[in-house]
Amino acid sequence: MASASFVVTAVGPHCSLQDHGRKGLMRFGVPQSGPMDRTAFAAANLALGNPADAPGLEISRTGISLDCTAGSITVAVAGGGFQVEIDGITHGSWSVTTISAGAKLVIKPGFWGNWCYLAFAGQLQATSWLGSVSTHGPSGLGGGRLVLEQQLTIDHAEIRAQRVGDIPCPVFARPRHNLRVVLGPQEHFFSAATIATLLSQLFALSDAYDRMGVRLTGPSLRPDAKLDMPSQAIVRGSVQVSGDGASTVLLADHQTTGGYPKIATIISGDLDGFVQLRSRQQVTFDEISPEAAIDIARTRHQAQQQYFAALHKAVGRARDPA
């Protein structure tokens, strides 16, 4: 059985193995996890002809270097605008290519983006936990974080020459500065003036950014009411405010419950674009109604399904305009 191997020769923090994650376990304290940018992760897999959620690598802003030590395999990179080099030759930041033993794959930070995905035409060997290889950041359970000198083995490695070429990067995979939110569920802890501040002022991502969440800098959103609410469920996209007025957007590995009020929640369709913003980049919040949020989710779902279907089917993309 053909397999391919890589060894990690340089890696930053927050690089990990991911797949679809764990759904339905929040009641046990387990968030879904999975890729930070779900669109880009699916794109990398589908461009290879894989299922959208096949195990792959999530690479953080700092990038990664991998030496291919055995075999030959077609791989796909998608997410953000990273610099992708194989043996010093530059490839598109969203592209499918074949790599063989002796070659060096380097993914470096490029013009934009925080998270990039590497998918393989084969089965990446990985430790599963509760039905998923996704790494739960705080515990390291699942496939785990990538470390220096780690060996990665891909079983059933294939060369899929007809898949080689650029992957189109859709508009909805671009970084998103303008975030649509539904207020609450604890907006009643805040004065009208504070809600107006949220919806009119600029905020920025801070350096306190990992897979659990990102703290924002900007005006204080200090709650007016006493912080006495019993802990409640948290979702990905919750804008949680602590007693001192600092806000944090909770992300893939978020705590499942907490006692701080959530002033607003970012709609699911805007999160992939949000996580591709880097520290110090600015954001604004726009209130929409729950009904509008549902409409947007359905429209997005349709556009995304069309894009995914085309990617999955496409062969010989190198000859098509992206």
Add this chain to the structure above:
Amino acid sequence: MSSVKIDPVIPPDSAFPRYRPVADHALLVELGEAIDPALYERIWQLDAALAAHPIEGVTETVPAYASLLIDFDPVVTDHQRIKQAVERLLRESGDKRAAGTLREMLVCYESPFAPDLDAVASATGLDPEAVIATHLAGSYRVVMYGFVPGFAYLAGTPEVLRLPRKPTPQRGIPAGSVLIAGPQCLVTTLTMPTGWWIIGRSPTAILAEDSDQPFLFDVGDSVRFKRINRRDFDIAARRG
């Protein structure tokens, strides 16, 4: 200190249940805003009713002290339809008590597993043996999970053992540590920091990785602690 207590946070529409939309994919149902056994019993009833009568498009439910989050697929359903279905379930589910299963957890209260036992004894005016006996006598229910995987909030710590947090949290507390935390009792599942009082260690795994039932208990279950000595702890810990 004023003798009249005015609560400034009661909103004008204090009627429960309250339904709060969460982005495009969830509805938070609040049945109250206190930590009160009568309330979380009703949360468990609603949660059980949702499991018994699944609503189309619901992907998961997350029970907490006084609220239930219902997560759904926005392509299939919406907040309004979930709200109507929940209203129907609340009308029909009546006053059935959520039964829950009784689970047993072993605890060793010996050194070095109980670094705060003496401090709890002096803070409560009990001797260490009485602290242990009081802890064992408590009747515990799993109210919710949170913070890290498998970290369950057990209500039912006896009144006399309810202490405020320690002034400074301690880092690197091993998994299995039995903590008393105000009215709650918690058993850690991962190495983590805590500001609560560590009175013992349990070899009973809450989080069993390779199992059809990866978590020892579900929300609503009852928990009884059973005292073991160090030798039995080591045997149980080896068995895993």
